Amino acid sequence: MNRADLNKKTKDIASMFDEVAPRYDLMxxxxxxxxxxxWRKQTVAAVDARPGQRVLDIAAGTGTSSEPFADAGVDVVAADLSEGMLAVGRKRRPDMTFVQADVTDLPFEDEEFDAVTMSYGLRNVADFPRALREMYRVTKPGGRxxxxxxxxxxxxxxxxxxxNCVLPAIPPVAKVLSSNPESYVYLGESILDWPGQAELAQHFADAGWADVKYRNLTGGIVAIHRGFKPSK
Ligand SMILES: C[S@@+](CC[C@H](N)C(=O)[O-])C[C@H]1O[C@@H](n2cnc3c(N)ncnc32)[C@H](O)[C@@H]1O
Known part of the structure; x- marks a missing residue:
């Protein structure tokens, strides 16, 4: 069974998610x-995309985070590293656009998207400052x-x-329900190792994003970070 560690090697992350894919959405x-x-509703509201706008949902996995955009008439590209996650997504939503892509080296032109969004993906990227710069590159001036x-x-x-109580309770549940229970040990480790809200916001600013703000949800179990690419 493949499970990544905190070195977050791209190959290990991809094969871990390939194995997680069949029961990812259930878990x-x-x-x-x-x-x-x-959490998803708040994220979609923060993107605030309009019908016809082009949005990149990177680390889209099975496309669950991209669906609300597609359903609202937004031209969303669901991109992900893991072919296994994309395969589940393509089967479930044949009407949506799925693309294999690494967020640190995106196969898109400069300034292609009105907005870029990422749900539960950034924590899995070893060089996440580079990911923030790549997302900046493909976003239009004025985009978010x-x-x-x-x-x-x-x-x-x-x-x-x-x-001490919530995170340790997840792996035993995963043992019963997940197609890759070991990955839920990595989940807890990677959450505890991840920068806090203010530190992460500074990384956004360092990548060029302006007016960076964050909002805690459910007491800060998750947070939404938002920023803008300055207009020219
Ligand atoms: C926890 S899933 C999130 C899926 C989806 N966004 C959601 O909200 O359900 C994390 C996803 O990040 C993807 N991922 C990890 N590293 C990546 C990278 N370097 N580039 C693109 N996707 C990556 C994984 O393949 C996985 O599908």
Missing amino acids: NGIASLGQHIY IVVLEFSTPAFAPFAAIYK
Whole structure:
């Protein structure tokens, strides 16, 4: 069974998600205790895309994060590293555009998209500052970035319960339900290793994004970071 570690080698990440793919969406709902629906809605609202606009959903996986855009008449490209995740997506949503792509080396022209978004993907990229620069490159001036990612709960006692009780409870559930239970050990490790909200916001600014803001959801279990590419 393939499981990545905190070195996050691209090959290990891709094969881990290839194995996760068949039951990814089922586990996602259970591990988040249903909160994922609310988190996704807030992310889609933050992107604020209009029908006809072109949006890149990178690390789209099976396309679950891209669907609301397609359903609203937005021209969304669902791109992902893992062929296994894309295969599940293409089968489920043959009407959507799926593209194999690494966020650190995107196969798109400069300034192609009105917005770029990424849900639960950035944490899996070893060179994530480079990913933030690549996303900046393919975004039109005036366009925006919206990233949903696991984060650091703001209230210390809640953070302790989350770290010591909630995260350790996920791998045993995954043992029963997931096609790659080991990957849920990596999930907990990678969440605890990830920069906090303010530090991550600084990485966005370093990549060129302006007016960077973040918003905690469910006490900071996840956070949405948003920024703009300055107009010319
Ligand atoms: C947890 S899934 C998220 C899928 C989807 N965005 C969602 O919200 O359900 C993370 C995805 O990130 C993708 N990924 C990891 N590293 C990547 C990279 N360097 N470039 C593109 N996608 C990547 C994985 O293949 C996986 O499908």
